[in-house]
Amino acid sequence: MARSGIGTLASQRSRPPAFFLLLSLPSTAMGLALSVQISVLSWILATRYGLEIHEIGLVWAAGPLAGIAGQLLIGALSDRVWIWNGRRRFFIITGGLVAAVSMLLLPQIGVISSAVGLASVIGVAITVALALDLAVNVGFNPARTLIADVTTEGAERTRGYSTMQVVSGSFGVGAYAIAALFGNDALIYVAAGFVVLFTLVPSLLIAEPATLTAPETLTATTQPPSLTRIALAISPLWALLVYNLYGLVLRFAGNQPDGYVAEILCASATLALIGHAFARPTDGDSIFRRIVAASALCWLGVQPIFVFMVSFLQDRIPALDDAALGQVTSLAFLALNAVAAIAPLALGPLARVFGAVRVHGAALCIMAAGCFAVWFLVAQPWQLYLLMAVCGIGWGSIVSLPFAIMSSHVDGSRMGLYMGLFNLSVVLPQLVSSLGIAHFAASTTDTGLVFALSGGFISLSALLWFQLRSADDFLA
Numbered sequence: 001m002a003r004s005g006i007g008t009l010a011s012q013r014s015r016p017p018a019f020f021l022l023l024s025l026p027s028t029a030m031g032l033a034l035s036v037q038i039s040v041l042s043w044i045l046a047t048r049y050g051l052e053i054h055e056i057g058l059v060w061a062a063g064p065l066a067g068i069a070g071q072l073l074i075g076a077l078s079d080r081v082w083i084w085n086g087r088r089r090f091f092i093i094t095g096g097l098v099a100a101v102s103m104l105l106l107p108q109i110g111v112i113s114s115a116v117g118l119a120s121v122i123g124v125a126i127t128v129a130l131a132l133d134l135a136v137n138v139g140f141n142p143a144r145t146l147i148a149d150v151t152t153e154g155a156e157r158t159r160g161y162s163t164m165q166v167v168s169g170s171f172g173v174g175a176y177a178i179a180a181l182f183g184n185d186a187l188i189y190v191a192a193g194f195v196v197l198f199t200l201v202p203s204l205l206i207a208e209p210a211t212l213t214a215p216e217t218l219t220a221t222t223q224p225p226s227l228t229r230i231a232l233a234i235s236p237l238w239a240l241l242v243y244n245l246y247g248l249v250l251r252f253a254g255n256q257p258d259g260y261v262a263e264i265l266c267a268s269a270t271l272a273l274i275g276h277a278f279a280r281p282t283d284g285d286s287i288f289r290r291i292v293a294a295s296a297l298c299w300l301g302v303q304p305i306f307v308f309m310v311s312f313l314q315d316r317i318p319a320l321d322d323a324a325l326g327q328v329t330s331l332a333f334l335a336l337n338a339v340a341a342i343a344p345l346a347l348g349p350l351a352r353v354f355g356a357v358r359v360h361g362a363a364l365c366i367m368a369a370g371c372f373a374v375w376f377l378v379a380q381p382w383q384l385y386l387l388m389a390v391c392g393i394g395w396g397s398i399v400s401l402p403f404a405i406m407s408s409h410v411d412g413s414r415m416g417l418y419m420g421l422f423n424l425s426v427v428l429p430q431l432v433s434s435l436g437i438a439h440f441a442a443s444t445t446d447t448g449l450v451f452a453l454s455g456g457f458i459s460l461s462a463l464l465w466f467q468l469r470s471a472d473d474f475l476a
Contacts, residue, residue, distance in 0.1 A: 026203060029194065092142050094138060095142075096139055242266070273293075288418070295402055296426075297464060340399065
């Protein structure tokens with residue numbers, strides 16, 4: 001069936017830079033919405049509505065819940081449908097439009113709560129956060145999967161995801177700059193317009209392939225995955241899933257955890273499951289499990305940085321008033337994302353020489369060192385900005401290279417499903433951060449210890465990625 005548009009299979013041999021730029025915009029839109037949430041949500045809840053740290057963590061738990069449903073189900077569904085002359089187009093556009101509306105509702109949480117007669121804003125905050133996260137997750141999976149759909153595995157796909165991060169990171173930098181210079185409210189309105197533009201225009205211009213195939217290097221069977229095989233593919237995450245179910249039931253019942261027995265059991269079981277995944281013979285399925293395990297530990301370290309930055313600053317630099325607190329938070333994330341935006345310009349070429357897995361592991365080591373340094377050293381805002389810039393090297397790698405690595409080890413005709421399964425290694429650790437690590441942060445006298453935990457988890461993740469270095473053979 002003939003189709004017009006940019007990105008047809010016939011043009012694969014010669015990809016102009018404009019194609020990769022256009023291809024990156026849907027993911028940029030979703031990343032921009034996520035940047036707004038990171039910059040604004042904790043600040044609004046803490047300064048305007050006076051929520052406690054454990055309540056803020058509960059609101060943030062809405063995101064991973066949306067990710068579990070959105071990215072997994074939408075990813076699998078987008079593999080099987082053909083709407084508006086594409087698999088991913090409908091979901092990208094829908095996610096972008098709903099995300100824009102949800103962002104515009106963030107400053108109105110108090111107004112909405114009063115209008116419906118609620119004494120507390122937490123219910124409305126959770127609802128708005130859930131709507132935003134669900135919209136982002138509905139669009140993010142198809143947007144990232146689209147890159148794998150229309151590029152060939154190896155150098156071209158790595159270039160696609162690297163370009164995605166450069167463009168997305170650049171707009172993320174712009175978002176935090178707007179927040180720092182003009183305030184978070186201005187950021188919300190500007191970002192909402194870009195999200196609509198960046199989801200509509202590229203989605204309508206990029207032609208999606210009618211047929212998707214498995215990578216030539218895939219060693220696993222390409223038979224339709226059964227529920228058993230899907231469950232085994234995410235076996236390193238089983239303990240995190242059980243802990244999250246326990247934590248959600250406990251929180252929504254109005255109870256607070258007593259001690260850390262559940263967390264210790266979860267950590268022990270997770271390490272045992274990861275050890276089992278790395279002990280199995282190397283094939284396509286086991287490589288995917290190992291990638292999931294390494295990614296999960298990484299996100300256990302990354303998410304607390306976003307959720308608890310405001311609380312860390314309130315504890316470490318108490319002289320900051322509400323306006324200064326918002327500005328310092330925005331500038332810290334600006335430094336992180338500024339480096340992350342340009343890091344793939346170096347990481348991509350290095351990956352082609354030394355291997356994507358090795359380069360990613362090295363970038364994580366740098367980020368882990370930065371997190372430990374934040375815990376030890378930060379007493380002034382400029383020190384935080386400098387160290388967050390160091391962490392940006394790892395952050396730029398986290399949001400680009402793993403997608404190229406993972407997508408080269410799964411069946412391309414089910415890329416949406418596997419992208420959703422891979423996303424569980426992001427959202428389940430995020431939920432643990434909102435439940436378990438929030439409990440720790442609320443009970444400790446030094447919230448800087450959260451950065452020590454982050455450094456530890458990211459270090460363990462780097463170790464696992466280095467154990468996966470043989471997977472670079474698939475990415476030559």
